[in-house]
Amino acid sequence: MTNKNYKHWRVEHDNEGIAWLHIDKADAGTNVLSREVLEELEDIIGGLTQTSPKGVVILSDKDSGFIAGADVKEFTKIESEDQALQAVRRGHSVFNALEALPCPTVALIHGFCLGGGLELALACRYRVADDDPGCKLGLPEVKLGIHPGFGGTVRMIKLVGPLNGLDAMLTGRNLSARAAKKIGLVNYAVPKRHHLSAARSLIKEPPKPHKLPWWTAILNHRQVRPLLGKYMAKQVAKKAARSHYPAPYAIIDLWVRCFDDPGYMLNEEINSIAELIVGKTAQNLIRVFMLNERLKSLGRSEDYDPKHVHVIGGGVMGGDIAIWCALQGFKVTLQDQKMETLAKVVQRAFKLYQKKLKDRRAIRAALDRLVPDIKGDGIPWADIVIEAIFEDAEVKRNLFAGIEPKLKKDTIIATNTSSIPLDELNTVLKKPERLVGLHFFNPVAMMPLVEIVHSEKTSDKVSQMAAAFTRRINKLPLPVTSTPGFLVNRVLMPYLMEAVNLVEENVPMALIDKEALAYGMPMGPIELADTVGLDICLKVAEILSEHMDIAVPERLKKMVEKGQLGKKSGKGFYVFKNGKPVKPPIPKNYTAPTDVQDRLILRMINEAVACLRDGVVDDAELADAGIIFGTGFAPFRGGPFHYIESRGKDQVVKLLEQLEHRYGPRFAADKGWKDL
Ligand code: NAI
DSSP states (O other): OOOSOOSSSEEEOOSSEEEEEEOOOOOOOHHHHHHHHHHHHHHHHHHHHHHHSSSSEEEEOTTEEEEEOOHHHHTTTOOOOHHHHHHHHHHHHHHHHHHHSSOOOEEEEEEEEHHHHHHHHTTTTTTEEEEETTOEEOGGGGGGOOOOOOOHHHOOOEEEEEEEEHHHHOOOOOEEEHHHTTTTTTEEEEEEGGGGHHHHHHHHHHOOOOOOOOOHHHHHHHHTHHHHHHHHHHHHHHHSTTOOHHHHHHHHHHHHHTTOOOOHHHHHHHHHHHHHHHHHHHHHHHHHHHHHHHHHHSSOGOOOOEEEEEEESSSSHHHHHHHHHHHHEEEEEEEEEHHHHHHHHHHHHHHHHHHHHHHHHHHHHHHHEEOOTTTTTTGGSSSEEEEEOOOOOOHHHHHHHHHHHOTTOOEEEOOOOSSSOOGGGGGSSSSSSGGGEEEESSSSSTTOOOEEOSSSOOOOOHHHHHHHHHHHHEEEEEEEESSSTTTHHHHHHHHHHHHHHHHHOOOOOOHHHHHHHHHHHHHHHHHHHHHHHHHHHHHHHHHHHHHSSOOOHHHHHHHHHHOOOGGGGGSSSSSSEEEEEEEOOTTTOOOTTTHHHHHEEEEHHHHHHHHHHSSSSSSSHHHHOOOHHHOOGGGGOOOEEEHHHHOOHHEEEEEEEHHHHHHHHHOOOOOGGGGO
């Protein structure tokens, strides 16, 4: 029996008295808990209290999974704490009503079950998850600067205990079905084909609720919570400062203060999230989420479906690009002049696959997809060729001239060059429109962004194909023009060079790094330069200095001459022990200049303005996205242009003028400020 038509739900009552609630959000590939979806669910549950079914099952009709969370787009429209309170209260009342149903309730979970989706499942009495690796359960709200807000903070800790529950909420990481079963988050982790019968049996013979080990009661005890909470806050502080990221601290605080009284804790959860959601951090992190979505939308996978990737150059970059593409399911042939280099890549691949895939068969399969190809036999079969050989225009041109006659007619050639304009490389090609830049960042496995570099000659179709390919390997495409340094290196370099200037002025290196961290950068500039490699920094700086007003510090040249290359040689600015920099402490009586942070950050921001003026990217939003995902620029600040807006454009220009007065023309405000 089916009753009442809903837009996003389908309700069926079977002849065993079970109500099946199918969620299938209209006009969407993924289910999210939008306001409408929740309103309909409220109505459905209201109906169920009248019809008194024997059991209720909630399941998704989408292939993509159960429910991916709340509707983040709606968050951006919240303008006041009152509006936030209203929205959160609605969710609470629906989930409380679901929890209060007198019959057994079951959530059948496959694919993504995140955030509000998991909170909905937590309000059910039982949960069954698909044991496929694609099934992911988690409460990732901290990544958006908030915490679970539909009762999840209470129900999660009650169900899986404070250690597992808080860990899931504080890290925001996903759990597989098996891991979820282990901690008691789900009752069964079984293949999807068994889900319907599992649900029926849970309803017909409801098992006793999952019982936590006795010692969790001690951890949850009123007198223990403050101590444990303090310890956890200390751990969190190592990763995220309270002033920048208040959400994880709020989670700990809720548990410590309120866990004795679940009703009170539910209420306090509402107040806490309403306050967080209108705060700067959450609004900026939500913005970063939307920027991520925008970059994703720039590469539509329908535009291109390549199967075979041929990579030429198996060094630091080419090797890692090949490894990554094979991990993402592509057949990859990897060509290099040297067999030893290819052998090293295979070893590196094995290590990464072990870490990422764990399962032996999956590791084997990924390794089988990565084929060393010293002679370049893969070229005629490739759909895309990625070149990552030495950074030398002549060598690259010779290579392109040699391979073009062997390529299939639609194969695109992508170069990973970080500094050579494409128009200097495409001159030897019969079809120059097929050359595009795919500028990856080091380390490839960690960096989400790829700059899609187009010259005047690159055809739009090829740029689109390159962006689509980037999505297919699970990276974020950012279209940029073929101008020196593109976007990311161009804004990063003045920042790094300013850090070296500060070292030359005898400002302690640890202090320089500390100032950048205090701003919210993921790593200080001195440590970053050492990590990237001082030889690479020098090379990029020298190339950029031909086109831009950046002086290459003498100190950097001397260090590279002496073989002090940073982490890879064991010594750069810092000495490295076990891969970690040993930072000499800041002398006790040292009085730090007050403008260190501004000197570092404003040089980067000034260059970002210059990039926008030069049209390197289409708009300020894309610049923010590229700089956040390419450099790690303090995400909670929402990107350089957003930062300018929040600090006040005139104020920033005034600061630049003061710095110019003090330190010279490298701080002169770019012409582009006028048009902002
Ligand atoms: P690398 O020196 O580590 O590797 C270059 C590899 O290319 C070597 O293994 C070499 O044997 C091979 N090779 C040279 N000529 C060849 C040819 N004709 N046929 C086949 N193999 C050949 O260099 P790296 O650092 O991997 O850089 C490669 C490219 O990536 C450069 O264009 C560089 O500008 C760019 N890039 C480098 C980044 C980095 O952080 N190292 C970051 C982004 C781009």
